[in-house]
Amino acid sequence: xxxxxxxxxxxxxxxxxxxxxxxxxxxxxxxxxxxxxxxxxxxxxxxxxxxxxxxxxxxxxxxxxxxxxxxxxxxxxxxxxxxxxxxxxxxxxxxxxxxxxxxxxxxxxxxxxxxxxxxxxxxxxxxxxxxxxxxxxxxxxxxxxxxxxxxxxxxxxxxxxxxxxxxxxxxxxxxxxxxxxxxxxxxxxxxxxxxxxxxxxxxxxxxxxxxxxxxxx
Numbered sequence: 359x360x361x362x363x364x365x366x367x368x369x370x371x372x373x374x375x376x377x378x379x380x381x382x383x384x385x386x387x388x389x390x391x392x393x394x395x396x397x398x399x400x401x402x403x404x405x406x407x408x409x410x411x412x413x414x415x416x417x418x419x420x421x422x423x424x425x426x427x428x429x430x431x432x433x434x435x436x437x438x439x440x441x442x443x444x445x446x447x448x449x450x451x452x453x454x455x456x457x458x459x460x461x462x463x464x465x466x467x468x469x470x471x472x473x474x475x476x477x478x479x480x481x482x483x484x485x486x487x488x489x490x491x492x493x494x495x496x497x498x499x500x501x502x503x504x505x506x507x508x509x510x511x512x513x514x515x516x517x518x519x520x521x522x523x524x525x526x527x528x529x530x531x532x533x534x535x536x537x538x539x540x541x542x543x544x545x546x547x548x549x550x551x552x553x554x555x556x557x558x559x560x561x562x563x564x565x566x567x568x569x570x571x572x573x574x575x
Contacts, residue, residue, distance in 0.1 A: 385415035390422045437513050444508040468492040472544045480543055482520040483535050485552050487545035
């Protein structure tokens, strides 16, 4: 009768248009509204004895689900941005193709010249292998004095251990260092082997990397 009065067909591709479907549609709209009703509020509005019955009426729309996922901030929490210096002269001259370092990832306390930095397991707990250049060195000072450098920001995804090292403090960082102790660095030696070399300083973390740029220690 209502369909006839509204001038719409009594059925569509989903089947018959019934009062039950109308209640379900309205309940879903209220559940996905800008200021949504809670499941218990819907239960009272629908007159159900059990919230389980209301769950069949209230359907989460894709837009609501997408917004909730975005607001959860998963990717923001598990991504950090590191500044990288690009030596444009070496790129233009072809020296980069010959193997000369042309990317310098800012770790705060030094620079990493490993081309595949985002794949290095030691990136959040630098072991100071041969790809590392301390900022107090003459080489780093000459690099920073160049006028042809292009500064860029590179986003890297963190593993669970790296994220814990960034957010949970020294104990999580110590666990990360312990796990990486016998894993080879890009240059070959493990952190354990590097720590036994007199000319190599102790492991330095870059857990202080902040969103937007690397923190300088």
